[in-house]
Amino acid sequence: MTKPKVKLFVLAGEASGDLIGADLLTRLKARVDLELTGVGGARMEEQGLKSLFDIKDLSVMGYVDVIASLGRLLWRLRQTVRAAILAKPDIVVLIDAQIFSAMLAKRLKKRGFTGPILLYVAPTVWVYKPERAKKILPLFDEVLAVLPFEVQKMMELGGPPTTYVGHPALCLVKQNRHPSPGGPVALLPGSRSGELRRHLPMFAQLVDGLHAAHPDIEFFLPTLEHLEPYLKQQTATWAAPVQIVTNQQKRHELYGKTRLAVAVAGTATLELAFAGVPHVATYVMDRGQEIISKTLQFDHISLPNIILNEPLVPELLFAKADAKPLIATVSDLIANPDCLQRQIDGFIRLTKLMDKGEAGQGEAGFARQDPAERVLAHLDI
Structure with a gap:
């Protein structure tokens, strides 16, 4: 049976996002024939992505580093918008890199992109600037949350529809059960x-x-x-x-x-x-x-x-x-x-x-869902 073809534009701004992106691409490739464009690191490139530029250019945190890198970030933003528009993707998935992702989504919509745009990793509205939830409502069709309590928080704050998908590191390692007193x-x-x-x-x-x-x-x-x-x-x-x-x-x-x-x-x-x-x-x-x-x-x-x-x-x-x-x-x-x-x-x-998707903070839980299924749910395939 021939797999349906999906044109995906995907962006990860740092190493943790690259891990999440690689896991998503692996899951999607098992279901559809992917045509990839975007930005990612070594792990996403192993899954077939040819990154527009080095992921290091987006990997900044803290006001001092952001200000020092502002010129480069704006240049990369313009480059990314142009590439995404030229690629004409069926769907866009932006992984974390909250400020860059929000600016990119806003500019894509301004340039006439009408396809679904998903944000993978919710902004930390539960600790800083809760008003961001409502501000990103017009930008993203869905938020894929890696923490179980974020679905409820986004609902309470009037953010975009949010689904709990967990973190891929859940499946990567075997969990120790006892200490290793002589270990490194x-x-x-x-x-x-x-x-x-x-x-x-x-x-x-x-x-x-x-x-x-x-x-x-x-x-x-x-x-x-x-x-x-x-x-x-x-x-x-x-x-x-x-x-x-x-x-x-x-x-x-x-x-x-x-x-x-x-x-x-x-x-x-x-x-x-x-x-x-x-x-x-x-x-x-x-x-x-x-x-x-x-x-x-x-x-x-x-x-x-x-x-x-x-x-x-x-x-x-x-x-x-x-x-x-x-x-x-x-x-x-x-x-x-x-x-x-x-x-x-x-x-x-x-x-x-x-x-299991339990909230862990005295709140109702939301069952963990497959991130690839959530992405494909926005497409008519």
């Missing part, structure tokens, strides 16, 4: 240039402190291929050797025996939770983020804690990097296997909750 420590300092600039010096001091107290501990740093030379150079002078890992299979193998991890708050903490890796979440804000954080009310910064609505994972949020409390928190975890097991038990609950 994973370091995840982020992938964006600004994040690395703010976090690497603190991670270097962390390695120094842990190595002095525990000379037997080994370290590895999972990252993207294009960052490998830079990170090898940066970590070459650290107090202990750090293995730079770019292969996804190798990363998952190491997670299976990892003692604990230290990760920049973000989607990396969710992947660690799905793998059953105890960790500490941290984040060093830039000046713009620090100012905004003072106007917000939030209890947690790591996704496992946010979804479970409990302080399962230790969190350290800094206006200025400070390795001392980070070293103390990690050392305390190393010395307390019961705390490591408590995290693992919590991650098992989290995984079951997200797999």
Whole structure:
């Protein structure tokens, strides 16, 4: 039986979006004959996408980095709009990159594109600028949410129709059930240039402190291929050797025996939770983020804690990097296997909750749906 043909324009703005995009393309290719145009990273290119430009050009976060990159971002926006219009896609799927995606959707509609436009990954309206939900209502035909409570939040705030589809990392790794006391420590300092600039010096001091107290501990740093030379150079002078890992299979193998991890708050903490890796979440804000954080009310910064609505994972949020409390928190975890097991038990609950689509915050749940089916539901095939 011949598969129906679908012309898809898809865009991902960073590594986490590239993972989501690759999973979506894999699912769609099993159902339809895809003609692809858009922007993505190495994993989406493995699925047949020829990216218009390097995904690194969109991978910025924080006001300082966005302002510094504004000229390049606007240039890439114009280029992307032109490419999408010329491609005449049946449907457009924009993955995260919230500001860029909203601007792109608005310009596509202004240029006369009338096909469905989907946003994959909901904006964090539950913590910052809830009015954004209504503002994006005219831009997107549907939002595909990766967190179970976001469907209800978008409904309450008057946003576009939203469906819970879960996160592809749910299916990528085998979850640990018990701590690995003799295993290595994973370091995840982020992938964006600004994040690395703010976090690497603190991670270097962390390695120094842990190595002095525990000379037997080994370290590895999972990252993207294009960052490998830079990170090898940066970590070459650290107090202990750090293995730079770019292969996804190798990363998952190491997670299976990892003692604990230290990760920049973000989607990396969710992947660690799905793998059953105890960790500490941290984040060093830039000046713009620090100012905004003072106007917000939030209890947690790591996704496992946010979804479970409990302080399962230790969190350290800094206006200025400070390795001392980070070293103390990690050392305390190393010395307390019961705390490591408590995290693992919590991650098992989290995984079951997200797999079923339960809200986890005292709200009604919404069953997890297949993202490819939601995309195809907008097409007459």
